[in-house]
Amino acid sequence: MDFEVTYTEEQQRFRREVRAWLEANVAPSMLRTPTSAEDNYRRYLELRDLGRKLGAKGWLYPTAPAKYGGGGLDVDHAIILEEEVDRFDLSLPPYYDSGGRLGSASILVWGTEEQRQAFLPPIYRGEVRTWQLLTEPGAGSDLAGVRMTTAVRDGDGYVIRGQKIFVGSDNGTDRIWMIVNTDPKGKRHENLSWFMIDASLPGITMQPMELMGTGGEGGTDSGVKQTVFFDDVRVPAFALVGGENKGWTVATTHLELEHGGGGRIGRNRVWDRLLRYCQETKRDGVPLSQQQDVRDSLADIYIKTEVQRLFGLRNFYLTYARKPKSYEGPQLSYYRKTTGLWMTGAILEAVGPAALTTDPAWGAPSGFLETQQRNGIVSVHPGGTTDIQRVQMARRIGIGRSTREKAGTVHGAE
């Protein structure tokens, strides 16, 4: 076995190139905690700009096929990129782009050649941001139960109406990747379809939801998600991906990736900052990290983050070495979610109420522990609750149902 990528001289050169480029193009201010709504928006625009620059180099979606505007890089180069971006506390993309990540992967597998050519380049180049729209008031864990948002064929297009909730973050989106019901009387799993549409179409309105936290992807802890309303929104037929009423098949790819099937390499950022905080914060003259109770808590937390890293590494390896997977995707997701929730208690016990405040004097730097206290809870739900992850695991292990369920396809045309 080999738990590390062995880099060639050429790859090390690439690393140096990436690092130099990032140092030149990532301003430290991009990582600031916004001081106001306007500042938040300005910061967002800076990150989008960075995304476009990364996209132009093929580094925004490094392993995506070059012919559609992706980087076309092999996995080793992609790892180098992820590692280097990680050094700046950023992810790829450096802003919330859920529909871009998951929609593009789905389109790669299930879209027509024309759709790939039309939809993928703007995503891969960072020209558009895309949000995914799945949940409805009546369909959360039960995604197959989507019913409130419908698309009805009308001439050369479709008319969408309905409502989606828990969408995106703040500062709006360019594109929408959504699942709707296209046959209200149809059988379960045979009545859904996916659309990739413009967010600016007439009839689409958004209204922010105020939440305890967002638990979102790297950096976007705006505390806001949107309710999106569709009032007879006309979309072209071309926007339908994977075929009418074939949406559940497409969803298997989408969900496999969302459920952790793709794996992940890289360290746990909360851990790094937590350790540093405990080393730098003294109580009664002694660093927290030198107090036995705190040390014991830190050891438990560290081990869980390490196991999570190892699960992510394994899934990453299985994905890119194209090895068969079964329960590993939802296992990573389940482990990550339950660990995050458990960590809220472990950190609170270790650090005390300082973990709860964003106060610059008495809380942890940039309130990162307070964010963890919220997001450790909130993250348990998006992309499938812990309960749903266990449903998936059990099916793939081959218990609970008469036939063993397979992992969704995550490799597309290349």
Place this chain on the structure above:
Amino acid sequence: MDFEVTYTEEQQRFRREVRAWLEANVAPSMLRTPTSAEDNYRRYLELRDLGRKLGAKGWLYPTAPAKYGGGGLDVDHAIILEEEVDRFDLSLPPYYDSGGRLGSASILVWGTEEQRQAFLPPIYRGEVRTWQLLTEPGAGSDLAGVRMTTAVRDGDGYVIRGQKIFVGSDNGTDRIWMIVNTDPKGKRHENLSWFMIDASLPGITMQPMELMGTGGEGGTDSGVKQTVFFDDVRVPAFALVGGENKGWTVATTHLELEHGGGGRIGRNRVWDRLLRYCQETKRDGVPLSQQQDVRDSLADIYIKTEVQRLFGLRNFYLTYARKPKSYEGPQLSYYRKTTGLWMTGAILEAVGPAALTTDPAWGAPSGFLETQQRNGIVSVHPGGTTDIQRVQMARRIGIGRSTREKAGTVHGAE
């Protein structure tokens, strides 16, 4: 609220009477760890003898109606008896008598007057020992699925055939309290019946099962349960309790009591001995109880045993004050079982491998910790697994089913 029984002068006199009687009649040798199978049998006979003496005074089943040979005592006197017996590390009855405890309670509720008069006095007086026979190879958690052991009407009696497992302990029994299928083609919950029969009837044979532990009631950690075979055993129709195919109704009483509905007062014996052991055992010159890690474990263990005591007290109060109950019975059972299993790990961590050995030099006195290590695991299953207890809790809380399920009746004719 009042968490204690307030005793009258008369009751305190009763306590002194009980204590004096027990001191005169309980030989310390009864509590010995048997040195051989023969010694184990001798000890059993001594305990049976003690049971008969208790029975003659009405103290074996103190709250059972006097007219059937029980003590006819009120709850305060019963508590005094239990507390005093507890001081001798004994329970009432002082030997494994599951069928006596649960069978008599069921007969009190569901038996005819003739059956009460016939079956109850020998139990209450300690003249007979009774085992309960419920589990079959194909029906464990699913008690309603009993099918292998059948009783077929034949003239003035029934003929029983089949097989029961996980029965009793060692040294045999006098009576058998069992559930059988009396209508193999009948509907679920409408095809079972209970019988109270002589264990000496022709056609009944027993074969010991070797187990990791028994997890049994007070004192009988023989490590043995029986498989009982019934080869065309003829029993009188009078042995049928509660009516043919009415067994599921009778079972609700039986199970409510078995699942903790009756409540319990009294301390946790493992806890008392564990604390004493940790105070008396030094490592590197320091008592275990003075070492911070051990102290922390002890605090966690103590709290769980206290909560268990409080749940038991609450159920005891609800039962004897005849207040309505819902999930409290299975909650106590669930808590007791999960706590016992959790304690195996907590004790192992606190005490180290000394918890695992019965060695007189290096283990805990009489190997009581080793017994806990086994029985904490084994006790999770008898009388309904932790999973089944949660099924019951959920139904009674009113979730999971359209109608809320009620607790079984535990009060009989008096």
Place this chain on the structure above:
Amino acid sequence: MDLSLTESQEMLRTTARSFMQRETPVDVVVGLQKAESSLERDLWAKAARLGWLGIVLPAEYGGSGDSLSDAAVLYEELGRGPLPGPFFSSGVLGALTVLEAGTDEQRRRILPGVATGETVLTVAITEPNTSWGPGGITLAPQGRNGSFVLNGTKLFVSDATSATDLIVAVRTGDGPTDVSLLHVDAKARGVSTRRLPGFLSWQCEVSFDNVQVPATSLLGEAQRGWAALSRALERAIPILCAYIVGGCQAVYEKSVLYTQTRVQFGVPIGRFQRVQDHVVRLVNHLDSARWATWEALWKLDTGRPATASVHMAKAVASEAYLDVCNAAHEVHAGMGVLIEYGLPAHTQMSRTLFHYLGDPRWHKRRMADALEW
């Protein structure tokens, strides 16, 4: 043995519950969350008229002379909100501290105003070291012209932004428990209070910048402050636990209702064993907290040694509320994190009270000490 409430306790419960339903439905509780001060004038005045602010005080000091168990019945109802405001800080911990520490003159001067609600107390104990033991108290006043001068910070002080009077624990000697209590006007020059921002409820910073405190503000005798405070805490903590039990109960009821009404996969989600198991975990915590709390209250009200029970109750209740909220979030998934739904108010309160007056580890260790292992 009798594990039911008395008739008068049942009445108090009914009164309090209908008051809460009328005056503080979920939207009111949620609306209060962002206020700098937790005290809502109108509510406060009504509570005073109901006699709630002096519930633990003897009649001679303007209170109703109820038992701690009676007070606990009330606080269980307040906890259901969870109703913010310095009810506990002033009416229980503050009141009991003055009762235990003050001279009779001081009690007569301070306590009637507490009962009427004019005086709002809070007790400032912890400092940046966040320790709840006497060793954690390092704020030492300097003496000047027979009065005290305070310079320093008290941290995580509950409801300080709504307090009129602060009881401040200060170090006045080198012995481990050489602590005194000062009664400080919250509006005195040099005193500033602010609510700490974040995922916590009205835990405040109190800063003292050359604050002059007259000698007469010393509650009772010097160096006896810790002993008095310990007695007050022992009686106050179970009432805080009752507040927590009320919170757990409300979250339990919310969760059961949700499992019964939320339909996914064509059935109410309560049909799924995993969802049931979250509720089972929740109710086990709830009942653990409830009975540990009530046994401690019973011991205190009947004059039994209660120290170990009180420590156990706080440890159990703190852990319970935290995990009850976790379980409820698992039941509710996305719906539970909507601020307007009301669950986040409990979640935030559960995190706050996890540490307030001592976290579980602290109380478990004090429990072990009290049991003389």
Place this chain on the structure above:
Amino acid sequence: MDLSLTESQEMLRTTARSFMQRETPVDVVVGLQKAESSLERDLWAKAARLGWLGIVLPAEYGGSGDSLSDAAVLYEELGRGPLPGPFFSSGVLGALTVLEAGTDEQRRRILPGVATGETVLTVAITEPNTSWGPGGITLAPQGRNGSFVLNGTKLFVSDATSATDLIVAVRTGDGPTDVSLLHVDAKARGVSTRRLPGFLSWQCEVSFDNVQVPATSLLGEAQRGWAALSRALERAIPILCAYIVGGCQAVYEKSVLYTQTRVQFGVPIGRFQRVQDHVVRLVNHLDSARWATWEALWKLDTGRPATASVHMAKAVASEAYLDVCNAAHEVHAGMGVLIEYGLPAHTQMSRTLFHYLGDPRWHKRRMADALEW
């Protein structure tokens, strides 16, 4: 990056698994449980012929010179039984200790016999204080006529009743790590061994009553014993972890099969979410232990600093096996406690190995030290 086994490792796994299936089915493993000695002559001889007893030894000492990862593949298969016997005690920990501590002469004298199986080693470290640190070693030999005289007890020594040779850690100075290793003939006058009875697997008491040990029996140099033992432990522990992973894997497979075939309430019990959740918990532990173990092995085999990883692997694996067995018992209910079913052999082994070579708390603290927090 490559997280798969090499071809030769796959072959070793196949060989070992078919050997185990043929030679040590469940009834054989269960049958061995009560024996005073864990060593079954016939099995031992066959294992020796397969080269398993010298798998970690260089060729010059009669071994096969395999990597630790190779050895781990073998031990994962042995752990599936769980196959008892001093395979690990002699062939891994004993062999590595002699390799690390001994002079070249001593290695040449002792190790070839280990590889052939004639010599059966065990390393006696812990004493009644049950500590795995150097401070726990208090057994101090007296010098007499240039030889050592031993009086005292070593406790929880694995497989001592089947050992021909003991490596005994003794205290020979007052410094914290002033420990030396003695090579003692298990049949020497005054040495007695007995298996401790109870819910544990071949953990033995070794008593020394005026045992004369010649000076030449000192392995390597005096006072250097702890350093050598630490190096040996660092390499041996991940192989023990692999044995544990094999145990977890076997219990997992048993449990999955049972959920698929056991019918209750008319359906296989795997349909019930609660049963599934026991399996989920189980497989999460299994995979945690597996990957933590394999990363530590990889670090050792590639010469990377591995100390923290080794400590983590043992902590994770110890906790995993314990709770994997708990989860399996919940899946199996009554059936799981039948001795003949084979699960209790794992349960007992999981309890034994929880502490053996250091319990999770011990290793977590050493991990924190190694990470220099």
